[in-house]
Amino acid sequence: MDLRFTDEEVAFRQEVRDFIATNLPAETRERLQSGHHPTRDDIVNWQRILNEKGWAVPHWPEEWGGTGWGPVKQYIFREELQSAPAPEPLAFGVYMVGPVIAEYGSEEQKKRFLPRIANLDDWWCQGFSEPGAGSDLASVRTTAVRDGDHYIVNGQKTWTTLGQYADWIFCLVRTDKEAKKQSGISFLLIDMKSPGITLRPIVTIDGGREVNEVFFDDVRVPADQLVGEENRGWDYAKFLLSNERVGIARIGVSKERLRRIRELSASEHASDGTPLISDPRFAEKIAEVEIDLKALEITQMRVLAAERAEGKGKPNPLSSILKLKGSQIQQRTTELLMEIAGPYALAYEPEREEGSNEPPIGPEWAGLSASTYFNARKVSIYGGSNEIQRNIIAKAILGL
Amino acid sequence: MDFDLSEEQNLLRQSAERLLADQYDFEARKQHGQDEPGWSRAMWAKFAELGLLAIPFSEEDGGLGGGPVELMLVAEAMGAKLTLEPYLPTVILGGGILRRAPESLRQRWLEGVIAGTTLLSLAHAERQARFTLSDVATRVRLDGDHYVLDGDKSLVLAGDSADALVVTARLNGERRDEGGIVLLLVDAKAEGVTRNGYATQDGRRAAEIQFRNVRVSQDNLIAGPETGFALLQAVTDEAIAALCAEAVGAMSAISGLTVEYLKTRKQFGVPIGSFQALQHRASDMYVELEQARSMALFATMMAAEQDAAKRGRAISAAKVQIGRSARQIGQEAIQLHGGIGMTMEAAVGHYFKRLTMIELMFGDTDHHLRRVAETVGPL
Numbered sequence: 001m002d003l004r005f006t007d008e009e010v011a012f013r014q015e016v017r018d019f020i021a022t023n024l025p026a027e028t029r030e031r032l033q034s035g036h037h038p039t040r041d042d043i044v045n046w047q048r049i050l051n052e053k054g055w056a057v058p059h060w061p062e063e064w065g066g067t068g069w070g071p072v073k074q075y076i077f078r079e080e081l082q083s084a085p086a087p088e089p090l091a092f093g094v095y096m097v098g099p100v101i102a103e104y105g106s107e108e109q110k111k112r113f114l115p116r117i118a119n120l121d122d123w124w125c126q127g128f129s130e131p132g133a134g135s136d137l138a139s140v141r142t143t144a145v146r147d148g149d150h151y152i153v154n155g156q157k158t159w160t161t162l163g164q165y166a167d168w169i170f171c172l173v174r175t176d177k178e179a180k181k182q183s184g185i186s187f188l189l190i191d192m193k194s195p196g197i198t199l200r201p202i203v204t205i206d207g208g209r210e211v212n213e214v215f216f217d218d219v220r221v222p223a224d225q226l227v228g229e230e231n232r233g234w235d236y237a238k239f240l241l242s243n244e245r246v247g248i249a250r251i252g253v254s255k256e257r258l259r260r261i262r263e264l265s266a267s268e269h270a271s272d273g274t275p276l277i278s279d280p281r282f283a284e285k286i287a288e289v290e291i292d293l294k295a296l297e298i299t300q301m302r303v304l305a306a307e308r309a310e311g312k313g314k315p316n317p318l319s320s321i322l323k324l325k326g327s328q329i330q331q332r333t334t335e336l337l338m339e340i341a342g343p344y345a346l347a348y349e350p351e352r353e354e355g356s357n358e359p360p361i362g363p364e365w366a367g368l369s370a371s372t373y374f375n376a377r378k379v380s381i382y383g384g385s386n387e388i389q390r391n392i393i394a395k396a397i398l399g400l
Numbered sequence: 401m402d403f404d405l406s407e408e409q410n411l412l413r414q415s416a417e418r419l420l421a422d423q424y425d426f427e428a429r430k431q432h433g434q435d436e437p438g439w440s441r442a443m444w445a446k447f448a449e450l451g452l453l454a455i456p457f458s459e460e461d462g463g464l465g466g467g468p469v470e471l472m473l474v475a476e477a478m479g480a481k482l483t484l485e486p487y488l489p490t491v492i493l494g495g496g497i498l499r500r501a502p503e504s505l506r507q508r509w510l511e512g513v514i515a516g517t518t519l520l521s522l523a524h525a526e527r528q529a530r531f532t533l534s535d536v537a538t539r540v541r542l543d544g545d546h547y548v549l550d551g552d553k554s555l556v557l558a559g560d561s562a563d564a565l566v567v568t569a570r571l572n573g574e575r576r577d578e579g580g581i582v583l584l585l586v587d588a589k590a591e592g593v594t595r596n597g598y599a600t601q602d603g604r605r606a607a608e609i610q611f612r613n614v615r616v617s618q619d620n621l622i623a624g625p626e627t628g629f630a631l632l633q634a635v636t637d638e639a640i641a642a643l644c645a646e647a648v649g650a651m652s653a654i655s656g657l658t659v660e661y662l663k664t665r666k667q668f669g670v671p672i673g674s675f676q677a678l679q680h681r682a683s684d685m686y687v688e689l690e691q692a693r694s695m696a697l698f699a700t701m702m703a704a705e706q707d708a709a710k711r712g713r714a715i716s717a718a719k720v721q722i723g724r725s726a727r728q729i730g731q732e733a734i735q736l737h738g739g740i741g742m743t744m745e746a747a748v749g750h751y752f753k754r755l756t757m758i759e760l761m762f763g764d765t766d767h768h769l770r771r772v773a774e775t776v777g778p779l
């Protein structure tokens with residue numbers, strides 16, 4: 001038993017770190033460090049830089065650009081991206097639809113889509129949730145009816161993240177209304193430029209514009225854009241959701257934020273003029289999160305070690321902990337950052353995100369801290385809410 | 401990075417678990433607790449036979465040369481069965497100090513410890529000290545070729561049955577100074593030693609011990625005033641790591657009992673485990689257990705770290721996690737059992753009590769949280 005990384009893994013981490021240090025555009029790094037979301041261009045440019053290096057899609061089959069790294073290296077890679085901080089790859093292509101196409105798609109689909117996902121030539125979005133189908137995803141009602149060599153799609157998707165940039169959307173659609181819930185669903189790839197698609201923004205509580213409603217009105221979709229077999233979409237969706245495991249705890253993100261919390265709490269002052277960190281109450285709050293994060297990091301290592309031992313694809317019950325605790329820790333770090341900002345968290349200046357020349361009311365990071373906190377409430381809702389994770393633990397692990 | 405056990409470690413774990421599975425179910429435990437002196441000497445002999453008492457000692461001292469991982473495995477197995485025998489005071493605390501003692505002392509004492517015929521304890525804590533490790537008021541002075549010891553020690557684990565005591569005492573300096581503390585080996589039956597044994601809440605034993613003009617020959621000095629505190633600190637950290645593993649064993653067992661009860665106890669015509677309110681609480685117990693297990697592994701890895709500051713920070717972090725998890729899991733286990741959880745009859749309450757005592761030993765959660773908060777550096 002040795003919980004330290006091997007020399008080779010340490011060297012690999014350094015290699016990744018060096019690569020990021022020399023290749024990540026400075027303005028992207030600065031934007032992320034100050035608490036902004038990456039822009040569309042930040043994400044696209046960085047993905048292309050990674051693709052050139054051969055690191056765009058490490059976890060894919062090698063034939064399609066995978067690096068053949070084991071779970072530990074994949075984890076190190078993602079942690080380094082998160083803590084740099086660099087933009088994370090656009091999950092919808094790289095982690096979601098890409099692996100599904102690679103596993104279940106036709107040769108034709110693989111050739112057509114995979115290289116363009118790796119290079120982010122196509123921006124993908126995820127069309128799973130609907131107004132009536134959230135946690136109970138299998139109750140999707142958007143329909144796809146076969147008409148010759150096309151499907152005609154009607155219905156509505158919602159919460160579609162960054163759909164405003166999307167070229168493509170992958171959807172769960174109902175192809176058999178008679179069948180039992182899960183068994184009448186298919187997995188369809190749809191061009192966002194198709195006539196009959198309308199997109200409507202939803203503004204989130206932080207004032208952000210990251211999610212959308214997508215309406216489908218008699219949208220004609222070529223039948224060769226069906227993935228795998230008709231009515232087997234639920235299986236592919238399960239595969240997709242179980243794939244999103246490495247990095248789901250977002251330990252790198254929390255580590256980076258904790259670093260900043262420690263730094264800022266030493267430079268920001270409490271009401272009595274002493275640094276915040278010298279207030280024992282505040283120092284203990286930071287310590288509590290540090291301990292939580294360390295425990296989660298080791299839990300993550302245990303998951304990786306088990307994965308390495310058992311081979312890929314076997315969902316590890318511990319991954320529900322990664323989601324549950326990982327989201328709580330992320331949320332807690334955003335709270336602490338906002339508490340450090342104190343009164344400077346009050347000012348709401350969304351126009352500053354577009355690069356205004358006016359000086360900000362307080363330090364830039366402080367002005368963003370409340371928005372970041374509001375926004376982070378999402379992480380315990382999506383990707384299987386924390387209540388759903390508890391259901392999974394109760395059923396799959398405890399057998400209740 | 402790997403979590404694999406070596407073949408020997410696996411064997412050790414299996415044999416410890418098998419012995420305890422055979423001889424330490426809840427009913428047997430009640431019997432063991434009624435033996436004199438509050439635990440089973442027969443079991444102790446079996447521990448010796450299996451080599452469990454030899455683990456941390458070097459091969460040249462007749463031991464197995466095991467380290468924190470081996471101790472973790474045994475402590476976890478013992479935690480799962482709530483064993484009452486004085487493994488922590490004899491092997492981990494007393495033994496941990498003795499194995500770093502001068503050769504003459506090792507030769508004199510370790511054979512008996514390993515054979516199971518000699519019991520040790522650490523007489524360190526004092527009433528006024530709470531959790532400050534360097535708070536030692538017991539005085540010692542040199543008188544010719546003897547040390548003379550005076551003071552009162554409190555909560556000496558299994559101190560009433562120990563044959564020899566490792567005693568901390570102050571040779572010089574102020575009451576809370578780290579320098580000036582020496583470690584002496586004292587025969588428990590020496591003249592001037594008075595022991596008052598009593599039961600603890602978790603079904604074990606402890607003693608208040610008075611030392612009055614106790615004369616100890618110079619060759620019983622384990623560590624002098626420059627090195628005493630560092631040694632004490634290192635062994636305390638090892639003990640906390642083992643205690644974390646013991647707690648994980650106990651938390652795992654109590655969680656298992658609770659899940660089993662949720663499946664079998666029926667109310668309103670259905671197993672109570674079908675109620676989602678209870679399912680989610682059981683899931684949270686599981687999360688806390690696994691997070692605690694991760695930190696017990698971390699403590700094990702860091703227990704042998706030479707840099708005391710780094711080690712201390714890690715050990716404290718682990719103790720905080722264990723304390724938080726133990727509190728939540730223990731309380732929830734009682735609650736989810738309903739009335740039966742309140743009785744001495746049911747095992748669950750005994751786990752709860754042991755977990756609570758672990759939380760309060762060697763620094764409680766607040767104490768260790770403060771230690772993490774006041775220090776800097778990555779965990």
Ligand SMILES: Cc1cc2nc3c(=O)[nH]c(=O)nc-3n(C[C@H](O)[C@H](O)[C@H](O)COP(=O)(O)OP(=O)(O)OC[C@H]3O[C@@H](n4cnc5c(N)ncnc54)[C@H](O)[C@@H]3O)c2cc1C
Pocket residue numbers: 125126127128129133134135136158159160161162211378381382383384385386387388391
């Ligand atoms: C910012 C954001 C981005 C998103 N991006 C996307 C995207 O790109 N594509 C996409 O398809 N979806 C996306 N989602 C949707 C997300 O997956 C859903 O919000 C999620 O599945 C929860 O569904 P819901 O919002 O309908 O809540 P509901 O399912 O209605 O849940 C409401 C509450 O009830 C609880 N609950 C529900 N069922 C149970 C149960 N069985 N037991 C106990 N409690 C339960 C939930 O935990 C929650 O607390 C996004 C969501 C957000 C907030």
